[in-house]
Amino acid sequence: MNPENYTFRIFFNFILKMKAMKEHETLIHLAKKYTELTNDDEEMIQRLFVVKNVEKNEILLNAGEVCNHLYFVVNGILRTFHLNANGTEFTRLIRKEHQFCTVLLSFLEKKSSVATIQALEKGTLLMISSQDFRKLTQESEIAQKIYTKTLEDFENFHLKRLEFLTSYSPKEKTEIFLKEYLDIEPRLTDKVIASYLQITPETYCRCKKSLES
Helix, strand or coil: CCHHHHHHHHHHHHHHHHHHHHHHHHHHHHHHHHCCCCHHHHHHHHHHCEEEEECCCCEEECCCCECCEEEEEEECCEEEEEECCCCCEEEEEEECCCCEECCHHHHHHCCECCCEEEECCCEEEEEEEHHHHHHHHHHCHHHHHHHHHHHHHHHHHHHHHHHHHHHCCHHHHHHHHHHHCCCCHHHCCHHHHHHHHCCCHHHHHHHHHHHHC
């Protein structure tokens, strides 16, 4: 092998490794908000979470498939959505930077997913397989604590989500959404937002215009 090519390959691999470590620091920093991490914990996170670059509108999971990965958003936006009985698209979950995304029941119980996971922007994720995730939570007490907290957050979100969809008018839902998602609302299409609120894009635009006036 040409010595120059060999040196370049070593340098290139080093740059890739340093970049991956930088991506993992985002997740490690978040984990440290919950509890202290040992060096072994940090090493496992870096080893088991794989960097994945995604393109805008890329599908990570199709409905009907088993969800084999848990995703952590380093940058970008993911959503989960499904088609209801009328064939209308319904966005179930929108996840932005520093949040986890998966179809939980499918991921944990290896059942076919009713939802699709889609990247709404070009971005970077960290992903871990269900097998490696089980290994992580079994071998690390800290990871188990973070997992428990994440499950609690998911449960609380879905309880609030059910109340949100059944208790408020379209205008009220629009107002709440604009307050809670002010930072990413400009990055989403009206169609996606409306499908998250379970109203039509026309209704969303009308309610948003009314609130701005």
